[in-house]
Amino acid sequence: MTHFSFEQLYQFTHKIFLSIGCSDEHATTATKTLLSADIRGIDSHGVARLSGYVRLWEVDRVNANPQIKIVHETPSTAVVDGDAGLGLVVAPFAMQVAIDKAKDVGTGWVSVCNSNHFGIAGYHAMMALQHDMIGMAMTNASALVAPTFAKERMLGTNPIAVAIPANKQPAFVADMATTTAANGKLEILQRKNEDIPLGWAQDKDGIASTDANIIKKQGALLPLGSDREHGAHKGYALGSIVDIFSGILSGGSYGPWVPPFPAYVPMPEYQPGKGLGHFFGAMRIDAFRPADDFKQHMDNWIERFRNAEPAEGYDKVLIPGDPEREMEIIRMKEGIPIVDSVVDDLKKLGEKFSINF
């Protein structure tokens, strides 16, 4: 484990994106988007994925110079074709379209096809906050999750993020995979050689498993809820809604046919649409009520929930976004810890482009 400053990671990542042929503007956007994960403590979605994005570029699945275009629109909606660009660049473009439409007609809703992985959903949703808007972001992803009663992997971890502004209180920011546990949590336990809790994953026959490596053995992650008795059909429905809004509304791919992130995994033979899909929303607060009123009530809501009486054995009740914001303060001060395997990976990546890490 080594600590790096945000600035160090920024300079390196930016140079890598320039090296694969991104414009300065796109490299800047991609770097900010990617590193927002490291800053907020979601290590699985940050710089650890940089070499993965480069490998997708190497096999021509990522276009470093995309012509991102609106291909259809109404006053409150748009479909964006990402031209196989980095999701890290396509997503902020599309979210901006949603925000612009919300300025005009109250809300904006943008479905995106022909994209790639977009980093953390929360980053895009949070773009709305500075405009006194509620932001939403979701994406489909390559299939790792089995629907309730199924043994097959049919859905990605399909996250949903919602960011809601407050006044004196920090914003409410929920950013969640629609699975019981994100894949990154399994990876942490793999490294420690520990079991995973029952309810996170199942084996290739659909039987619940505690093996942290079960996904590598044709197992599957479980939808939020874990099993039918505990509401897994709801997590399955949520992941499906994300898939349909992101993949089918846009003309992207969906379900088991979403392109895989690892470049060595072959593309599915059948492709019902183009690339990964995302879905973004922006709602102007004052399209409903004066923003100041709303934000004062959000403060009231947050303060009341933060002061809810803790259950036996717990200190305090958290508001969605609290852990990530606390992590951001620490990491901007103390640096961002990167595990050795990722440091090695980044060094090798640097050598490829003669950039020192």
Add this chain to the structure above:
Amino acid sequence: MTHFSFEQLYQFTHKIFLSIGCSDEHATTATKTLLSADIRGIDSHGVARLSGYVRLWEVDRVNANPQIKIVHETPSTAVVDGDAGLGLVVAPFAMQVAIDKAKDVGTGWVSVCNSNHFGIAGYHAMMALQHDMIGMAMTNASALVAPTFAKERMLGTNPIAVAIPANKQPAFVADMATTTAANGKLEILQRKNEDIPLGWAQDKDGIASTDANIIKKQGALLPLGSDREHGAHKGYALGSIVDIFSGILSGGSYGPWVPPFPAYVPMPEYQPGKGLGHFFGAMRIDAFRPADDFKQHMDNWIERFRNAEPAEGYDKVLIPGDPEREMEIIRMKEGIPIVDSVVDDLKKLGEKFSINF
């Protein structure tokens, strides 16, 4: 248990709503909305609640002749004040506003204050289907759910419904409480004198409980995910989003201050807004891509998921909405079973207004 035809329940319920002073139009809307729950097998939200609505009217918490009004709007949004009307009437009004806005500008989003319980969320979301739109409905409700790490009840079971049209396949209809289990499921086990599974509820100190009566002993339902390790913070975030969209965007009440459904429970002293809140959305499919294309891909999606290989011990994989639709077919043919306690309750209700049940 006695079976009643839909027509029998319809005539009775309609007369009751007329008796409390609803217009014929409102009584018809309220009856259709309420009984949609019984038809779809969600017995806890149907005619079993009729006497509860009447009791709210008796204590002046429900206005049988509301002037339901749009109090603010933009091309894609509106806020509706339900004038303390039955949610069963206010909700279809507001959903229609969302649909009309979607016709004009692609999508419509309506937040509602000053309402009451609106029956099942799925009914309202499904109103969009006939217009080739995606429909969404959610509502806050009186607090029964403890946030992760809390012992206090702060949120309602706050359901989310999403209805998505297909072509040859029936529509995808998800309708879910944002808790692990709906309260109705606890009531079924109470009647059987059985324990509830661990993960559904906790006691007044925040300790997990298997007592089916624990809610009556100051316990709380748990958010979808059950505990932190299994993602309960996600269910808590989802329930919170529903609360904020429904209660705060509209100027309604929210969190622990949402008015209680049982008329004998006093109103909270502090009221940050007016009545229950709902939130509705409608998205015109062809605001994104041609509706026929979309619906053919939905067929493809549904067929692929329905044919996913079942896990060991299961017959088949379901699509959200399958169980309710199958139930509807059975109940329209064989009648709707009503448990004895509800039959007695309806008889007493009928006597009050000299209506034979």
